[in-house]
Amino acid sequence: MATEHGDERDLGRSLKLLWGDRARPARGRPPGLSVDRIVAAAVEVADGIALTEGLEALSMRRVATHLGVGTMSLYRYVPGKSELLDLMLDYVVTPSAAHECGGEVEAGGWREVMAADARGHWRLCMDHPWYPFVDQSRPLLGPNTLRGLDSLMGRMRAFGPDDRTLMMMIGIQYDFVHALARSHISELRAEARTGLSSEEFWEQQSPTLIRVLSSGAFPTMADLDEKTFDFSYEQLFEFGMARLHDGFALLLDAPSH
CATH class of the missing domain: 1.10.357.10 (Tetracycline Repressor, domain 2)
Incomplete structure (x- = not known):
């Protein structure tokens, strides 16, 4: 079942971010933080929790913690999780x-x-x-x-x-x-x-x-x-x-x- 990508995302902002409008905020920018770094960190977090907690556990706060910055710092670059997912999807699709x-x-x-x-x-x-x-x-x-x-x-x-x-x-x-x-x-x-492994799961059903x-x-x-x-x-x-x-x-x- 697919999840986590509703119609509440800002399509215009996602498109601008995808296609190069990644201007850095003039004020309050943590040293070294960028859209690309945020996206890379989000992918690392998502990869690490996908099998245990699922994508629903990914949050802006969690990505910020991974980067060692305040959560509000991320919003200066990316509007929210839905737009971040747009960037993550394209980030991991590299030519085979x-x-x-x-x-x-x-x-x-x-x-x-x-x-x-x-x-x-x-x-x-x-x-x-x-x-x-x-x-x-x-x-x-x-x-x-x-x-x-x-x-x-x-x-x-x-x-x-x-x-x-x-x-x-x-x-x-x-x-x-x-x-x-x-x-x-x-x-x-x-x-x-x-x-419980798949083998153990079926072994439990075996007698029945x-x-x-x-x-x-x-x-x-x-x-x-x-x-x-x-x-x-x-x-x-x-x-x-x-x-x-x-x-x-x-x-x-x-x-x-």
Whole structure:
């Protein structure tokens, strides 16, 4: 479930901050403090509490404490948490290796281009486990985000899809990665919160499951191969991405292309 990014944010201020209007306040500026330093500190705080307390625990006060300054000092640079989240989202989106190897990736075909982008987003979510929990239903396109999208769109155009189709492909893949990442991170958060590993969680259910499956009421489930549930989230990610791309192939690899 996405959170923490409501309509109360000041869109104009966020856009100005994203695109370079980061003028320092004339008075009361703590030495060394800047928008970039505040954003970097906020990312460090969010990374540190994402699995234990969640993004809801991130606050301007907490970021200020991390920086060793008064909370009001931050408001001279950033209006509030919602605008800070806009800056954080763009800050962590750096071009992946795929964006920088251009022709080498393109030589492998569109699957390699899309797979590199999907894996880059997966790593982003794993490195910053708060990221997929921010409501991005109305995203603001900052410099890093727009640069990455421009690069991906530019490389994928060579394979034939029109811009509208391509944008829908990217959107579907983006939603798939973030939904699976949220599930994975939610499980990690549950483990951190309860102290009970996933294996221990299922072991506690084992006696009950063995009893009910032996009753004959669930014959298909009772007959499942013992390796049915033996896969990791990373394997699930790779499997789902490949099947998603199989669907794209019906369009991109059709004779007309």
